[in-house]
Amino acid sequence: MTAHHTLRQFLLSEEKQGKMSSDMVLLIEDIATSCRIIAHKIRNGAFMDILGTADTSNVQGETQKQLDVIADEVFQEHCANCSRVAALVSEEIDEVIWLKDKPKAGDYLVYYDPLDGSSNLNVNISVGSIFSVVELEEDLVDVADAAVLIKGAKQICAGYALYGPSTSLILTTGHGVNGFTHKIGNGEFLMTFPDMKVGPATQEFAINASRARKWDPVIKRYVEECLDGTDGPRGKSFNMRWVASMVAEIHRILIRGGLFMYPMDSGNAKTGGKLRLLYEANPMGFIIEQAGGKASTGQGRILDVQPTGHHQRVSVLIGSAEEVDLIDSYYRDAQ
Numbered sequence: 001m002t003a004h005h006t007l008r009q010f011l012l013s014e015e016k017q018g019k020m021s022s023d024m025v026l027l028i029e030d031i032a033t034s035c036r037i038i039a040h041k042i043r044n045g046a047f048m049d050i051l052g053t054a055d056t057s058n059v060q061g062e063t064q065k066q067l068d069v070i071a072d073e074v075f076q077e078h079c080a081n082c083s084r085v086a087a088l089v090s091e092e093i094d095e096v097i098w099l100k101d102k103p104k105a106g107d108y109l110v111y112y113d114p115l116d117g118s119s120n121l122n123v124n125i126s127v128g129s130i131f132s133v134v135e136l137e138e139d140l141v142d143v144a145d146a147a148v149l150i151k152g153a154k155q156i157c158a159g160y161a162l163y164g165p166s167t168s169l170i171l172t173t174g175h176g177v178n179g180f181t182h183k184i185g186n187g188e189f190l191m192t193f194p195d196m197k198v199g200p201a202t203q204e205f206a207i208n209a210s211r212a213r214k215w216d217p218v219i220k221r222y223v224e225e226c227l228d229g230t231d232g233p234r235g236k237s238f239n240m241r242w243v244a245s246m247v248a249e250i251h252r253i254l255i256r257g258g259l260f261m262y263p264m265d266s267g268n269a270k271t272g273g274k275l276r277l278l279y280e281a282n283p284m285g286f287i288i289e290q291a292g293g294k295a296s297t298g299q300g301r302i303l304d305v306q307p308t309g310h311h312q313r314v315s316v317l318i319g320s321a322e323e324v325d326l327i328d329s330y331y332r333d334a335q
């Protein structure tokens, strides 16, 4: 049987090679602990009666699940352990959570979606957690929420946990993408997916097709051409998937390629799309780019979008490079 490296062995080796700081090692270990705790709560959620809806909504007006709130508390508690973390930005919390009064340049900002795909909880389908880390570029005299509006291109770490049949933890610190699986028994994350890659070509795409009447002409054209299969301009058959859990879709793409789309459409244009830039689109964009894929809004690279608000939403096209390039070219043609 292959001997798998533990997450700790991997992190310490990366630190030794100068690929991450000792503070980042501690932070990632604390995030991994958060994910282990959340996985346990999800698996036992039915016994604790916590799979349902909370009596609250988040700032985005979405009804929260009890586990959205619980997972947020777990992340807040554990991310605060690392003394270099200056602020947390959570999908579930309206304001930026400042942990320092006078943050310094180089301090970490952690963005996270504590539970992604939470509408899947009570039907026992995969959900996940997503996180992203950037460094503050300058000392702050006073804390100001505008200081967290940093482009995705500046991320120094991103990852997600997928709570599926097994719990996976996928990580990048800008030196490729590596995946770990939580081993039931000793509780460790062991490396099971080293150096994950997304091939340039695919015959699989994911989009919520119930929104088809709201799509813009470019998305309509792209999907119609895929559905036309071997008889159409693409000259090949396409398969379609929709889990309604971005973490599960991105994980599938990292394992076997594909394209994930949640475009801005006439139904979500007022908010700029559905998925959030800082804690959904940016971390997943960074991971997919590090694996050789692409991440675009249709108007440019997601990681180059200058954030204007910490709960900002954005159009998302992410996955195998040839498909993202093709849709981008359709948007250019349409201009």
Ligand code: AHG
Binding pocket: 062, 091, 113, 115, 116, 117, 118, 119, 208, 244, 245, 246, 247, 262, 274
């Ligand atoms: P969240 O549960 O964090 O609010 O995110 C759900 C997101 C994403 O995971 C998924 O791709 C998408 O919303 C599902 O949207 P539909 O409900 O339109 O299928």
Ligand code: MN
Binding pocket: 113, 115, 116, 117, 246, 280
């Ligand atoms: Mn989400």
Ligand code: MN
Binding pocket: 068, 091, 113, 114, 115, 116, 117, 118
């Ligand atoms: Mn969420």
